[in-house]
Amino acid sequence: MTIRILLADDHAIVRDGLKKLLSDEADLEVVDEAMSAQEVLEKIDNPSLSFIMLDVSMPGANGLDLISAVRRRRPDLPMLVLSMHKDAHFAARVLRAGANSYLSKDIPFDTLGGAIRRTAQGGRVIDPDLIDALLSHDRPDQNRPLHEALSEREYQIFQRIASGHALNQIADELSLSPKTVSTYKNRLMEKLNVGSTAELVKYALEHDEIARSSLSTD
Template sequence: MIKILVVDDHAIVRDGLKRLLVDTPDMVVADEASNGEEVINKVGNNDYDLVLLDISLPGRDGLDVLKQLKCTNPQIPVLILSMYPEEHYAVRSLRAGASGYLTKQNSSDELIGAIRKVAQGR
């Protein structure tokens, strides 16, 4: 079972992701966060298999959160899920330590496949 921390500042997006993933037998949304500080605190106190992280967050943006996560918890895989096209943030995200990058325009099947690959270290 892949335990996922879903991070997005929009509750409707988090709810949609939870509804999608609840129907996926090998995945569970273990928790959710709406801002960068919540992410840092929750990852430090829990055992997630993957963080599904939005780039655009209030306060600390997703890239800043990603960099801190990789300093404090380098082993945790982070999959970026963003509304921004790949050419804007993908390379920067991967250089900062993300295990993968998807846009919110990708299909549900592509997201589920990416979560599996990232959780397996591929």
Template sequence: MIRIAIVDDHAMLRAGLRQFLAEQPDLAVVAEAADGRAAMDIVRRGEVDVVLLDITMPGQSGVDVLAAIRARSPALPVLMLSGHAEAHYAATLLRLGASGYLNKDCDPDELVKAVRTVARGRKFITAAMAERLAEGLGRGDDKPLHEQLSERELQVFLRLAGGETIGQLATSLSLSVKTVSTYRSRVMGKLLLGSNSDLTYYALKNGLIQ
């Protein structure tokens, strides 16, 4: 039996996933969380085999939670779910340690396949994403600029784009204001942007935030 935790701030989506997954004889939803703090409580208990993690949540983003899970339980498979088009995020999240990535509008059977795949310790990407990654081989200069960001830079970028201030970021990430400012400067340089409003526009344009 594959034990699953669903981490998403939308109760109706969790209920829908729980009901569908319960119909599979080898899958069981044993835990749910609506935010990153509750998700880490589940991970610390060590009672799940796969985490289904939403990319967009209040407080900690899915990227933040993924980083925390990787630090706490590096072998625990994390399958990312998002309302964003997979092409915008998949390559970056796989590089940051996700086991797979699916759009929330995917075929339910594909979700089941993904859960079973990552539970076996393998990565999961859709056929469309595999084709995109194959096409990108040897064409590194065609990659979106945000795929150049490190894990911490991506965290800072998404939070700034979402409206957080440098001071708020410093507190939530337990970093100094100077350090966060340095990360912000690196992000701006890599993305060729000049202001926080530019960051927000870039994130919206590329489907990285809603």
């Protein structure tokens, strides 16, 4: 049975390379492409699709929000995230958001076909370099970055504040009241041990969390 793939990545050279490599696999077919979050959401309802391979760093939406939106629209669609971020903390959030599998883009291609097939069959594939870190992710560790203690909602708001979004804008995006967003902001700043928005942004830059948020709306 052919696995019919929606390939979502904003870099044409990446899509072209993956399509060429996957074309040699008789049971794998790229039937559609998307280069933005908007295109993903426009194309995801196509009933002929049986798989999505997604880069979370695309323009138009926060990557974690996009994964959640895809999962709501197509709850049974197997999803493999292929990301530039080789980070167990981020991978854990991606998997919690609804992705089935997570691989970094530096994996050897000969492992990708098998990962797609295993994910399509209901399995889970995780970048082997991240497995040990993921297994220990929820264990107490005084050396872990402070932002790993944030809840999912706190992390969403943290990313948006760090990327320059106003509280009212965040409230609209997340369907929350400005007062609730402000409460979350105060709570997460306490957890991060920062006393101002400027310190929060500095912390985010030091930990690459602004780049990781993929919040461009271009």
